[in-house]
Amino acid sequence: MTAPPPDPDSGADDAPAEEARRARDPQRTRSEILDVATGEFSANGFAGARVDEIAAKTRTTKRMIYYYFGSKQGLYLAVLERAYATIRSLEQQVDVEHLDPVAAIRQLSELTFDHHESHPDFIRLVGIENIHEAKHLAESEVLPGLSQPAVSVIGRILDRGRAEDIFRDDVDALDVHMMISAFCVFRIANRYTFNTVFGRDLLDSRLRGHYRTMLGDMVVEYLTSR
Amino acid sequence: MTAPPPDPDSGADDAPAEEARRARDPQRTRSEILDVATGEFSANGFAGARVDEIAAKTRTTKRMIYYYFGSKQGLYLAVLERAYATIRSLEQQVDVEHLDPVAAIRQLSELTFDHHESHPDFIRLVGIENIHEAKHLAESEVLPGLSQPAVSVIGRILDRGRAEDIFRDDVDALDVHMMISAFCVFRIANRYTFNTVFGRDLLDSRLRGHYRTMLGDMVVEYLTSR
């Protein structure tokens, strides 16, 4: 039996007193472990990541990892959950109401493009989780209900576009989400093999603008055709 | 010092005599190891796959794996190389010359769609290799020169389409290849997390036709716009 885990969120009122001291700061210890673990898991996969290595890169010890997260799997799940929680804010940023449908869908595409580019760790974690057929993610209790907003934003854009009779009506919001994600994820996730096999770095900064507009064009042209 | 590895391809004339007997068949032993290893690596990742487990699922022993492939990495690379070699035949099947550009690019899209759907192992291996930043693949000596045909087929289609003035001219063959692959790969690779998060199985057989035409439409509409 391990000691009972502490309260995950015991008040956000972190006393700003004594910045220099670092002892006894569970909040910070927890998040520091998660930060390091995110990097290690995304770089080495679940089996490839080493608990000892994660501990070594932290200012705490391995004991703390087990104290807070119980097991390697528990830590991995916590990393996944935090990563998914981070992404949910994306779709909310789209200014759906004040843009016409075409501009809105293009903005959504570009926001997704930017977000994925700046969160490669998340994409790798998702890839790793898919190798394991999402069996860890399936056990998460905080995940459900995290995705509705993402889809409903797209749904509203589609509805408006159809009301104006400029969007095709044989796809739903999830299809569009998939289409955009596929493009953005592939560019990040398959960067290395693509470069090795075809000799082109999809993340070359000179190509960034090209691929960004290419994505927007692709989605818009597809939706407005017919 | 290990014994020198045998000739990888010493004649394909397998004597059909004595089907029942299985002793002393290096050709077969080798390929059986590769078959099992492909499954194990794609299911568990490089670090997660167990050499003992691979050996156990074969009719040979672990020593044979080291005899033929030298190391776990050597086996993994051999698996990768064989998987990539399998895929190269795809683009050759497109009937570029006898179809108009639009029909040709649609056929290519659908062939890619079908191929990826029937080779999930390959896609998972590529994903795993990307987690390791393609460092294993980079050491392959048989890989270079395997990808040109794939791209040149698309290049010829694009050229014809532009000669007829029906294709846009701000993308090259690699871009189109990327666009098609992204869609097909995402559908397979992210199947599990997508289903867990959004509750839709991208590989549901009832959705297959929908996504297949969606891909073709997407590529064609994009290329023919403007």
Place this chain on the structure above:
DNA sequence: AGTTGAATTAACTAGTTCGTACATTACTCT
């Protein structure tokens, strides 16, 4: 038949890796 070398098998080893038992320190509340 006898020799040679490739193919195969079983048992072993040296090094990791996750997880824990136990001891200790800091903080909080009365």
Place this chain on the structure above:
DNA sequence: AGAGTAATGTACGAACTAGTTAATTCAACT
């Protein structure tokens, strides 16, 4: 101040894993 609890450090071990040593079997050739 003192008791009780939360947080942390150290050291260790049981289980596992990649890779090896060494002995054995088989097939082909002379």
